[in-house]
Amino acid sequence: MARYEQIAGDLRDAIVRGDYPIGAQLPSEAELALRYSAARGTVRQAVALLAAEGLVGSRQGARRIVLGSERSQSFAELHSFAQWARSMGYRASGTVLSSRRRRCSPSEAVRLSLEPGEEVLDVLRLRRLDGEPVLVERTVYAGWIAPAVERLDPECESVTQELYESVGLVFAYGEHLIDAVAAGSEDARLLEVRRGSPLLRQRRVTTTQEGRPVECSDDRYRAGSVTFSIRNSTAANPLVRRAAD
Amino acid sequence: MARYEQIAGDLRDAIVRGDYPIGAQLPSEAELALRYSAARGTVRQAVALLAAEGLVGSRQGARRIVLGSERSQSFAELHSFAQWARSMGYRASGTVLSSRRRRCSPSEAVRLSLEPGEEVLDVLRLRRLDGEPVLVERTVYAGWIAPAVERLDPECESVTQELYESVGLVFAYGEHLIDAVAAGSEDARLLEVRRGSPLLRQRRVTTTQEGRPVECSDDRYRAGSVTFSIRNSTAANPLVRRAAD
DNA sequence: AGCTCTGGCTTGTTTGTACAAGTTCGCCTA
DNA sequence: TAGGCGAACTTGTACAAACAAGCCAGAGCT
Structure with missing residues (x-):
């Protein structure tokens, strides 16, 4: 150090x-x-x-x-649901509800720097805190990492950590878009809320240290379960507000 | 420079x-x-x-x-709705709907470092982009800055800039909590959406360079109008996920 | 008492140097 | 051909020195 x-x-x-x-x-x-x-x-x-x-x-x-005395752990916590949950004293669990390969769409090809039509892995996960469902995760993995992801235990607690241990993959950079959406019927069923109720959505693209995109994901949190926190100063922190797509 | x-x-x-x-x-x-x-x-x-x-x-x-080629202006954009809107090519406008002094609540006293019962200024603003209402802003200003805020034009475009020009006040640090909530009846009426529809909420506390708290605010964006964007890396950026209050 | 102004303190910027540690790529060998 | 090795390159860390720029309190003046 x-x-x-x-x-x-x-x-x-x-x-x-x-x-x-x-x-x-x-x-x-x-x-x-x-x-x-x-x-x-x-x-x-x-x-x-x-x-x-x-x-x-x-x-x-x-x-x-x-100015403050609260410690924040920055990157790791933003990426690993399990790690974050553990540090907050919750018991995290999760289930893979579906996992299938398919050809990527043009927009995914751009975001993951793939050739159009290349194969990707589509995973739907439900995550829980202390047994309560709080997060629906729809992740698209680039084809080259798909085998490692498929080998994971469907009940695997921390995907980030498992991928690190099995293939040495490190998530190093990320871009995140945060907004609010209404729960669709699938979201509603999985999160046990009414259709149309507010969800906090985090869309992200993650890359390795070399800048190679690994995954893009659409995560939806049940309202009231999770809050994002940012500290900023005049000199730092690239958090911006953007117009919707 | x-x-x-x-x-x-x-x-x-x-x-x-x-x-x-x-x-x-x-x-x-x-x-x-x-x-x-x-x-x-x-x-x-x-x-x-x-x-x-x-x-x-x-x-x-x-x-x-x-890694990317999009320019982000970091702090300023997070703080000044008007500045952000201008940089995105929108025309921002706004109206003060109510403004009144009252004694602060215990929790506000803590957040703004005030004596319990000290006076604060409560302001409700509606902000528009190109005429469309997109943001309801409920701000509580510390008593010492209240006179300057009350002198502002109710239709004032950029509060941040006006306060800088009139009293030299600079917003330098901020803490922001972002989550999703359902629209209350007042929110729904002002933003022209149905009650219960999803809103993106940003709660914040802002301080001067000296660490003196100026305001705390509860801002609610209509879903689909605005998203927050964060870039992070293993080495930087204090963005964290938190459990709800 | 209240005001100004100055001198010392503190942070900001820049240069220069040295070494540590990780990456890359070509060469050589098995 | 595949793998290992090493040299050159590149970023990370640390030290030292100097000056610029902003802040603050106390001295001195009105």
Whole structure:
């Protein structure tokens, strides 16, 4: 682990612990550099991490200020339903309801960088938290990863983790579109809500570290079960609002 | 404008223009340093910006890869409905439907760091895109900014910008919770949809650069009018999924 | 008392250097 | 031909130094 990550971790712990309550000033960079016997640049990398997490605010000329004390785990939590659930203290489970190969549509070909008509794997999963159905996941996997996905246990808890362990696949980048839709009849039946009731939809495309698209998915959460949270600052975070398709 | 921002802008333009299409490699840091007559550190700051925006991916040892070519303006767009609308080519308008002072509730006192019972300003706004109502905004402003808000034109297009120009107020940090809810009867009437139809809700708290909370708001978008978009990578972006309140 | 202004403190930007660690690709060998 | 090896390349981390720019409090003045 890098030195600046250690320092960031140390400071984060101190903030979470309440050593620096909300509104308090952080020590100056020079002081921190001295305390950790590190160069100022290294300390800056550390506090930049905290700023990106929204824990501290920064203004040129003034001491850094503590803005919050909630820790957020960023990427991993956005991707792995199971990991997120575990960290929140829920018991996650899931079932594959259908899984079949087919030729990809033109729009999927674009999103997954495939040749038109190439084969893809279509998977429908229902996910539960503590037994309650909360999420319908309709995922399209690129053909090259399909065999590994088909080998997975249908009741498999964490797809992300299993794929990592079986073929070393790492989900590294993602684009996510979040909006609200009415439950269709299938959604309604699976999630045990009335047709037309509000669902939170997350559409995403995920790629490997090399930029190779792996999957695109349409996930629908039952209203009231899940919330997305973003911290942003003037200096960071590519969250934008877009017009609907 | 800082040198690294110029370089980042230049590279961003090149990517958007298609000089570096999706999947292409960016020049190495050394080459960019030479091209821009800058130190490698400066170039690194520039490409780090692009990486944070999700435009390029980074892996130690390998050339940087272009992941996307859509420009996102990050913070500003998340905050100013008017600015966002303008950048998307829409004509934004809005009306203040009600505005009244009252004592804050205990939960508001916590979120806005106020004394319990302190005065706040409650504003209900309806926002339109090209004349279509798309957003109901219920905002609670801290008492200290209330006078400036009350002086605003009820038809004011961009609250953010007006507050900046009139009192120099800058919204610098924000926390946002996004989920889906069913339209209440007031929502339904204002947005011209049926009661119970799905809405995308964004709750937020905004603070100044000093960490002083300015407002908290409950914004509800008509389904199909707006989506939120996030790009994330293993290394960045504090977006998380949370259980509902 | 209230105001201005200045000097010291703090963060922001840039350059330069060095080494660590991961990737890529060609060459060589079995 | 398939596989292993290594050299060159590329990004990541760390240190040191200098100056720019913004903030703040206290000194001094009105």
